[in-house]
Amino acid sequence: MEYLPNIIFLVVLIAGIGFFTKNVKRLSRNIKLGRDVDVSDNTSQRWKNMAKIALGQTKMVVRPIAGFLHIIVYVGFIIINIEVVEIILDGLLGTHRLFAPLGTVYDILIGSFEILAFLVIVAVTIFWVRRNIIRIKRFIKPEMTGWPKNDGNLILYIELVLMALFLTMNGADYQLQQMGAAHYTEAGMFPVSQFIAPLFDGMTMSSLITLERTTWWLHIIGILCFLNYLYYSKHLHILLAFPNTYYGKLAPKGQFKNLDAVTAEVKLMMDPSADPFAAPAEDEAAEPAKFGASDVMDLSWVQLLNSYTCTECGRCTDECPANQTGKKLSPRKIMMDTRDRLEEVGKNIDANKGQFVDDGKQLLDGYISREELWACTTCNACVQACPVSIDPLSIIMDMRQYLVMEESAAPTDLNNMMGNVENNGAPWPFNQMDRLNWAKEE
Amino acid sequence: MANELKVPTMAELFAAGQKPEVLFWVGCAGSFDDRAKKITKAFVQLLNRAKVSFAVLGTEESCTGDPAKRSGNEFLFQMQAVTNIEVMNAYGINKIVTACPHCFNTIKNEYPGLGGHYEVVHHTQFLKTLFDDKRITLEGGQFKGKRITYHDPCYLGRANNVYEAPRDLIRKLDAELIEMKSCKEKGLCCGAGGAQMFKEPEKGDKDVNIERTEQAMETQPEIIAAGCPFCNTMMTDGVKNKEKEGAIAVMDIAELMASAGDL
Ligand code: SF4
Ligand code: SF4
Numbered sequence: 001m002e003y004l005p006n007i008i009f010l011v012v013l014i015a016g017i018g019f020f021t022k023n024v025k026r027l028s029r030n031i032k033l034g035r036d037v038d039v040s041d042n043t044s045q046r047w048k049n050m051a052k053i054a055l056g057q058t059k060m061v062v063r064p065i066a067g068f069l070h071i072i073v074y075v076g077f078i079i080i081n082i083e084v085v086e087i088i089l090d091g092l093l094g095t096h097r098l099f100a101p102l103g104t105v106y107d108i109l110i111g112s113f114e115i116l117a118f119l120v121i122v123a124v125t126i127f128w129v130r131r132n133i134i135r136i137k138r139f140i141k142p143e144m145t146g147w148p149k150n151d152g153n154l155i156l157y158i159e160l161v162l163m164a165l166f167l168t169m170n171g172a173d174y175q176l177q178q179m180g181a182a183h184y185t186e187a188g189m190f191p192v193s194q195f196i197a198p199l200f201d202g203m204t205m206s207s208l209i210t211l212e213r214t215t216w217w218l219h220i221i222g223i224l225c226f227l228n229y230l231y232y233s234k235h236l237h238i239l240l241a242f243p244n245t246y247y248g249k250l251a252p253k254g255q256f257k258n259l260d261a262v263t264a265e266v267k268l269m270m271d272p273s274a275d276p277f278a279a280p281a282e283d284e285a286a287e288p289a290k291f292g293a294s295d296v297m298d299l300s301w302v303q304l305l306n307s308y309t310c311t312e313c314g315r316c317t318d319e320c321p322a323n324q325t326g327k328k329l330s331p332r333k334i335m336m337d338t339r340d341r342l343e344e345v346g347k348n349i350d351a352n353k354g355q356f357v358d359d360g361k362q363l364l365d366g367y368i369s370r371e372e373l374w375a376c377t378t379c380n381a382c383v384q385a386c387p388v389s390i391d392p393l394s395i396i397m398d399m400r401q402y403l404v405m406e407e408s409a410a411p412t413d414l415n416n417m418m419g420n421v422e423n424n425g426a427p428w429p430f431n432q433m434d435r436l437n438w439a440k441e442e
Numbered sequence: 443m444a445n446e447l448k449v450p451t452m453a454e455l456f457a458a459g460q461k462p463e464v465l466f467w468v469g470c471a472g473s474f475d476d477r478a479k480k481i482t483k484a485f486v487q488l489l490n491r492a493k494v495s496f497a498v499l500g501t502e503e504s505c506t507g508d509p510a511k512r513s514g515n516e517f518l519f520q521m522q523a524v525t526n527i528e529v530m531n532a533y534g535i536n537k538i539v540t541a542c543p544h545c546f547n548t549i550k551n552e553y554p555g556l557g558g559h560y561e562v563v564h565h566t567q568f569l570k571t572l573f574d575d576k577r578i579t580l581e582g583g584q585f586k587g588k589r590i591t592y593h594d595p596c597y598l599g600r601a602n603n604v605y606e607a608p609r610d611l612i613r614k615l616d617a618e619l620i621e622m623k624s625c626k627e628k629g630l631c632c633g634a635g636g637a638q639m640f641k642e643p644e645k646g647d648k649d650v651n652i653e654r655t656e657q658a659m660e661t662q663p664e665i666i667a668a669g670c671p672f673c674n675t676m677m678t679d680g681v682k683n684k685e686k687e688g689a690i691a692v693m694d695i696a697e698l699m700a701s702a703g704d705l
Binding site: 251252253254255256257258259262263265266267269270291292319321322324325326327328329371374375376377378379380381383384385397399400401402403404405410411413414416417418421422425426427428430432433434435436437438439441 | 447449451468470472473474475479482483486498500501503504505507509510511512513514515516517518520521522524525528547550551552555556596597600601602603627628629630631633634635636637638639640641642643644645646647648649650652653654
């Protein structure tokens with residue numbers, strides 16, 4: 001019986017981590033549904049970007065208030081994980097405050113955890129007020145209803161509860177230490193929870209121990225629940241921001257990739273010596289099943305990774321000129337739609353023994369409308385704004401390519417423009433031979 | 443006529459066995475659009491004044507393919523690109539200057555993958571080096587103290603990180619450069635990019651160029667400066683829409699420099 005708590009702890013831990021692993025596998029399977037793309041270049045620049053953008057949060061602080069508060073929560077999250085190591089070891093070994101022999105170092109550690117926990121509570125409260133009382137514009141767009149809205153609040157509550165549990169646990173512990181309870185050796189420094197401790201004045205030692213144990217257990221179970229909540233939430237960015245910034249676009253933002261399959265055909269068409277009846281060139285491997293993208297499998301795995309990384313912060317949409325002027329397009333919605341469709345495809349595969357069975361739906365029209373796609377000015381404001389190096393524009397462009405090259409479904413005006421480019425070498429119906437007329441006109 | 447433009451073509455120079463320092467890529471707007479032609483001429487005046495040896499392709503130039511590519515027509519884009527690259531490679535062109543950020547971006551970033559490797563600069567960058575190297579100087583201070591706000595073209599700014607060259611040139615005019623609330627990395631699009639120039643905008647509350655013009659007007663400018671023929675058109679339309687064409691002028695940086703130099 002003596003070892004029962006340790007065994008229960010082990011079971012809970014294994015269940016929590018096991019379930020998380022299962023979801024990570026599903027996540028990586030879904031991402032790999034995307035087309036392959038070579039991102040092996042420039043590794044040093046990529047590491048630098050990851051260090052700067054994900055670790056250093058450089059793009060968060062472009063908006064100083066949100067950026068500063070986010071850094072508190074972020075640092076709090078990382079540092080408090082050191083505390084989690086102790087909690088896990090204590091749980092497995094049946095010890096209490098295993099690291100206490102570190103002495104002063106330990107005191108400082110616990111003290112700083114407490115201050116961070118307090119700051120996190122403050123930050124989370126301000127975040128909540130921004131979302132629900134001030135109702136900052138970018139949090140109340142049409143795509144931010146239902147789960148996305150609840151998800152945003154839920155995480156704030158979870159963090160609040162976790163921090164409150166942590167501080168209550170310390171407060172009870174502090175009381176027990178003062179009382180000289182067995183097992184509760186004096187260790188740690190409690191700059192915040194010492195103010196909670198007086199609330200427990202008059203409690204018996206045994207109820208204090210119950211309180212301390214309960215909050216301890218709830219705290220660690222809460223953390224495991226949080227870990228497993230990630231997959232279903234935009235908070236996946238806590239993990240994916242790192243690979244995502246690593247694989248982010250390195251070329252100048254204005255440089256859109258040239259489709260290799262098209263290059264091969266164009267070369268053939270332009271080459272007067274090419275035999276039009278010859279067998280297709282050997283590099284047929286470059287030929288995609290179709291041009292552009294109408295569903296998630298046509299996108300690259302980096303674009304799919306992007307969709308899981310999106311934090312739904314709406315900075316992209318906030319800067320988008322189309323969105324600012326009331327058009328349907330919202331780059332954030334493009335990312336959310338891509339992820340939702342990918343999840344749907346993943347569930348389809350799970351339900352059909354690992355095979356995708358056509359469900360008569362696709363990303364185009366089913367999730368993203370043509371009106372949204374044609375409203376984009378390709379201005380790159382969304383790409384610039386994203387704090388985790390997501391490129392919504394690349395998805396919009398791939399889908400336009402599908403519309404034009406597979407469906408010939410461009411708006412009439414654009415078809416006219418393309419006809420002019422093809423026939424006159426200019427988007428307007430002018431004669432190419434008149435190109436130099438300006439030099440002679442007065 | 444004093445102001446007659448000297449505009450040699452590559453074909454003429456080639457026939458004479460000469461090679462210019464730089465190819466001036468005029469672009470479709472610069473060649474055909476009445477407003478943009480004025481920008482083209484202003485820039486040529488500056489080139490003439492600085493005695494830059496340049497040439498244009500003239501009738502051998504074709505659309506870079508930018509609007510086709512951004513509409514999603516990769517085929518048409520690459521056909522255009524490959525044709526242009528063949529012409530330019532045949533002339534052995536190394537350096538290109540253009541007054542259109544869309545041409546600039548496409549030739550600089552997307553042509554190399556198709557066999558076209560050139561040093562490409564925007565006309566504001568080129569003009570800045572002309573001033574820095576004292577190949578051209580400013581006389582007269584007709585813009586002294588004038589309130590000028592600069593609109594960042596997306597394909598020059600965010601797309602290629604060119605923010606300072608145009609601003610440096612405006613500062614040379616002794617004018618008062620006032621930034622709009624969205625500028626540089628956060629600059630608001632004029633609404634013409636991504637081939638929007640050639641179609642009706644999608645339904646919304648207002649057009650993008652109106653929003654941008656309102657931002658510009660908040661700075662109470664006498665002049666809105668731009669570095670792109672499409673931005674120029676969009677902002678001019680916006681100013682007209684606000685019935686402010688009498689009070690606010692929309693000018694390209696090249697036009698500012700040319701009139702400051704009394705060209
Ligand atoms: S590139 Fe398109 S989606 Fe992104 S901000 Fe500009 S208009 Fe909006
Ligand atoms: S794409 Fe980037 S900027 Fe847009 S909502 Fe997602 S994380 Fe935020």
